[in-house]
Amino acid sequence: MEEKPNYVKRTQCDYSMSFKLGVVREIESGEVSTVMVCRKYGIQSRSTVVNWLRKFGNFDWENQTPSNMPKSPEQKVMELEAKVKLLEKQKTLLEKQSYIADKKAIIFDMMIELAEQEYHIDIRKNSPPELSNLSGNNKKKP
Structure with missing residues (x-):
């Protein structure tokens, strides 16, 4: 009989501001996508990264065009x-x-x-x- 590993429920993580800004910088430079960043750093949800992009990124979410382009x-x-x-x-x-x-x-x-x-x-x-x-x-x- 196979034993299933015990499921550990993840808790909310607090990320530092420098970490958030680094992730946003990586995505905006085009190095990685939001999904890839989640996998790379173990971020639980893609929406967390999208929220960081809205708060700290250069993308103009209101007009849906990059402000620096x-x-x-x-x-x-x-x-x-x-x-x-x-x-x-x-x-x-x-x-x-x-x-x-x-x-x-x-x-x-x-x-x-x-x-x-x-x-x-x-x-x-x-x-x-x-x-x-x-x-x-x-x-x-x-």
Whole structure:
């Protein structure tokens, strides 16, 4: 009868920062793959190495392109076209918001005029220019 070796459950390992950076450097230089690094150093999970690459590597995970690799003219054009489309959408949104704000200001102004006529009261502050200059000068004096 064959005896099976006792299975030892692996525990979480704490790796030093220099070790992590060395592994990331090896992978980014193209010497080895993530799977090969796991086998070589006995790292339990490939996702551990991928996390190190995300934290310490030069790869731009947000745009999925290496940040140190030069982009082709076609890639640059595509990125600029995407930015132009985004800016055009933002512009139209801001124009709509500006139009709505202008209409609201006109409506509020009309409401104030109606209220002043209906109730015979001054809602707006109507001070002569001379008084407003004097009040501004009083505030500026120490």
